[in-house]
Amino acid sequence: MTYRYMIVDSDSSSAYEVQQRMLEYEEFQHIASCSEQAESLNTILKEQPTLVILNLDKNPAAMFGICLEAQIHLKEIPIFIGISSKKDAAFDAIKNGFFDYWLLPTTELDIRKTILKLRLKLEKEKEAPTLCLKSYKDFHYLNTDDILYLKADNNTTDFYLKDGKKVSAYKTLKSFEQSLPKNFIRIHQSYILNTKHVSRINFGKNTCAIKNSEEKLPFSKSYREKIDTLKNILSKNAIRTLG
Numbered sequence: 001m002t003y004r005y006m007i008v009d010s011d012s013s014s015a016y017e018v019q020q021r022m023l024e025y026e027e028f029q030h031i032a033s034c035s036e037q038a039e040s041l042n043t044i045l046k047e048q049p050t051l052v053i054l055n056l057d058k059n060p061a062a063m064f065g066i067c068l069e070a071q072i073h074l075k076e077i078p079i080f081i082g083i084s085s086k087k088d089a090a091f092d093a094i095k096n097g098f099f100d101y102w103l104l105p106t107t108e109l110d111i112r113k114t115i116l117k118l119r120l121k122l123e124k125e126k127e128a129p130t131l132c133l134k135s136y137k138d139f140h141y142l143n144t145d146d147i148l149y150l151k152a153d154n155n156t157t158d159f160y161l162k163d164g165k166k167v168s169a170y171k172t173l174k175s176f177e178q179s180l181p182k183n184f185i186r187i188h189q190s191y192i193l194n195t196k197h198v199s200r201i202n203f204g205k206n207t208c209a210i211k212n213s214e215e216k217l218p219f220s221k222s223y224r225e226k227i228d229t230l231k232n233i234l235s236k237n238a239i240r241t242l243g
Contacts, residue, residue, distance in 0.1 A: 001027060001122075001126065002027055002028075002029050003027055003028050003029065003050040003051060003122060004028075004029050004031045004047065004049040004050055004051075004236075005022070005028050005029070005030060005031065005049050005050060005051035005052065005053065006030070006031050006032040006033065006034065006040075006043060006044070006047065006049045006051075006052055006053070007019060007030070007032070007033040007034070007052075007053045007054075007055075008033075008034050008035075008040040008052060008053070008054040008055065008063065008066065009033065009034075009035065009053075009054070009055035009083070010035045010036075010055065010058055011055060011057070011058075012033075012035075014055060014083065014104055014105075015033045015055070017104075017105060017106060018053055018083060018102075018106060019033065021106055021108065021111050022111070025115050027119075028051065028115075029236075031047055031049060032047065032049075037059075037062045037065070037066060040066055041066050041069050041070075044066065044070055044074075044078060045069075045070070045073055045074065046229070047232075048074060048076065048078070048229070049078055050078060050079060050122070051078060051079045051080075051081065051118070052066075052070075052078045052079070052080050052081070053080075053081045053082075053083060054066065054067075054080060054081070054082055054083070055082075055083050055084065056082045056083065056084045056089040056093060057084050057085055057086075057104075060089045060092060060093075063082070064092065064096050067080055067096055067097065067098075068096075071097075075178070075182060076182035079099045079118065079121075080093075080096075080097065080098045080099060081098060081099055081100050081101070081102065081114065082098050082100075082101045082102070083101075083102045083103075083104055083106065084101070084102075084103065084104060085103070085104040086103075087103065089101075099114070099117075099118065099121075100114045100117070100118075102114070129144055129181060130142065130143055130144070131143075131144055131147075131179075131180070133159075133167065133169045135169070135170055140167060140169075142159060142161070142167065144180065144181055144184075144194070145194075145196065146161050146162050146163070147159055147160070147161060147162075147184075147194050148160045148161060148162060148194055148197050148210050148213065148215070149191055149192060149193045149194060149197075149210065149215075149217060150173060150176060150184075150191065150192040151173075151190055151191055152172065152173040152189070152190040152191070153168070155170070155171075155172055156168050156169060156170050156171070156172075157169045157171055157172065157173050157175075157176060160215075162197075162212075173186075173190070173191075173192060176192065177192060180192065183195045183196050185223075185226050185230065186223060186226070187208065187217065187218075187219035187220070187223045187226065187227060188217070188218055188219055188220045188223060189220065191217050191218070191219075193208060193217060195230055195233075195234075197210050197211045197213075198210065198211070198230070198234065199211040201227060201230070201231050201234075202216075203227075206218055206219055206220070206221075207219070208227070
């Protein structure tokens with residue numbers, strides 16, 4: 001599993017130092033290093049990395065502002081780690097929900113301890129959650145990894161599963177949009193897609209194909225940005241071929 005991370009640091013030397021330390025941990029892929037607040041926030045919202053490492057030395061208020069904006073705008077909030085040449089901002093970093101805090105210059109031991117804790121957290125989060133569909137006294141439990149997509153049907157929602165079954169819930173599609181894991185995205189007024197099961201994106205026909213299925217789900221222009229982001233993520237994790 002690959003986790004994408006970025007660094008927010010106006011000091012290129014400390015940013016380089018952290019990036020070099022992180023090379024030992026191959027599952028963490030460096031995607032960007034930014035120095036300015038606006039550029040950093042835009043990159044976080046666009047790329048949605050798993051991990052963001054921020055230097056709190058020069059303007060901690062601005063860095064905490066980036067965290068707040070991410071919490072407001074993103075369904076899945078990145079994990080934040082603060083770095084600084086002094087301990088002054090450590091308390092505020094923990095208070096703002098930072099996962100850890102590194103003193104500069106960083107040490108191999110400090111980073112190793114953080115990465116070991118981080119691996120445990122990410123492994124636990126990787127386990128597919130169970131969705132409970134309740135109808136009166138009937139409780140139906142679905143493993144979210146088994147869901148291919150959701151389709152709106154008036155005031156009900158149909159869940160299409162890997163085994164070919166369909167399960168209906170007496171709630172609207174919108175009611176599930178915020179509660180499903182990050183890998184589920186709204187691509188159309190009538191569809192939410194489990195991105196783990198996407199085999200093809202056809203921008204000419206505005207459709208997404210599903211693995212081991214003949215289904216091709218339409219996506220609308222209003223959700224094109226989400227499809228572009230999905231394409232970038234899938235492409236980065238894919239093996240490239242020439243031609």
